Amino acid sequence: MTPAEEATARLYGDIHRYASPTFALDYFLPGFRKHLAALGLDPDRALQGIRVLDAGCGGYAGGIAIMKALGARYAVGVDLSWENLEHARERLRGTPGVRLERGNLLDLPLRDNRFDFVYCNGVLMSTEDPQRGFRELVRVLRPGGRIYIGVYGRGGLFNEVAVPLMKAAGRIVPRPITTRALRYVPRLLEPSTSLLDFMYVPIEHHYHASDVAGWFETVKIQPTFLRHYYELDTALSRALYGEGTMLFFSGIKP
Numbered sequence: 321m322t323p324a325e326e327a328t329a330r331l332y333g334d335i336h337r338y339a340s341p342t343f344a345l346d347y348f349l350p351g352f353r354k355h356l357a358a359l360g361l362d363p364d365r366a367l368q369g370i371r372v373l374d375a376g377c378g379g380y381a382g383g384i385a386i387m388k389a390l391g392a393r394y395a396v397g398v399d400l401s402w403e404n405l406e407h408a409r410e411r412l413r414g415t416p417g418v419r420l421e422r423g424n425l426l427d428l429p430l431r432d433n434r435f436d437f438v439y440c441n442g443v444l445m446s447t448e449d450p451q452r453g454f455r456e457l458v459r460v461l462r463p464g465g466r467i468y469i470g471v472y473g474r475g476g477l478f479n480e481v482a483v484p485l486m487k488a489a490g491r492i493v494p495r496p497i498t499t500r501a502l503r504y505v506p507r508l509l510e511p512s513t514s515l516l517d518f519m520y521v522p523i524e525h526h527y528h529a530s531d532v533a534g535w536f537e538t539v540k541i542q543p544t545f546l547r548h549y550y551e552l553d554t555a556l557s558r559a560l561y562g563e564g565t566m567l568f569f570s571g572i573k574p
């Protein structure tokens with residue numbers, strides 16, 4: 321691992337300890353169902369019996385938890401962080417048809433054309449070569465299978481002002497001090513709103529929707545843009561979040 325990857329793995333190992341036991345299903349499942357419906361799929365049927373990959377599965381294994389809840393037969397989770405994999409193993413204890421593996425998204429330890437559905441939320445933008453990671457995800461997806469990714473967006477006060485301010489604060493205040501202070505504001509320790517993530521992640525790219533659509537076009541996948549499940553398409557939301565705090569995209573490999 322490179323020094324930045326080691327720091328990334330350590331950071332998320334810490335952050336994901338603050339997820340409540342039901343975090344994955346409470347936070348991600350309703351939004352993911354909305355996205356499946358927006359893609360014209362029946363959320364209760366689309367994943368029944370299929371093989372899925374959660375690339376960068378994290379400690380609470382959100383992607384695996386929701387895809388298993390929707391009927392996926394076999395789920396593989398890959399993550400850089402041993403600590404997160406250990407944590408995910410605990411969370412998923414008793415769930416059949418799950419394999420967790422340490423690996424790097426930029427060089428997945430998986431065969432070509434292996435999965436029916438590849439899920440990768442909140443990971444590519446923190447890697448050293450997001451487009452290479454994206455091509456890896458497509459490599460392991462079978463023709464006719466679906467890819468679903470989420471990366472940070474651009475524009476708006478949050479992405480252009482608040483995020484750089486949080487990063488500047490992270491360069492000044494050591495992480496243990498911030499962590500101690502945040503015990504009084506537990507909401508800001510939760511993975512979905514983690515101040516630790518914004519302040520201390522070593523690599524963080526933000527994208528225009530057109531950038532991500534371009535990645536899909538280079539591998540000949542027709543992209544569908546999905547707005548973040550909890551953000552509206554209003555003038556206020558655009559002023560605050562620009563194209564979105566997260567941009568979700570999906571498409572089918574030809």
Ligand SMILES: C[S@@+](CC[C@H](N)C(=O)[O-])C[C@H]1O[C@@H](n2cnc3c(N)ncnc32)[C@H](O)[C@@H]1O
Pocket residue numbers: 325328329332333375376377378379382383398399400401404423424425426440441442443446447448511
């Ligand atoms: C922000 S968390 C997202 C976790 C989860 N995908 C979710 O939806 O909440 C990023 C996760 O990706 C992992 N990660 C970061 N870079 C990676 C890489 N190059 N290869 C594999 N996993 C990586 C981190 O260890 C962390 O668990």
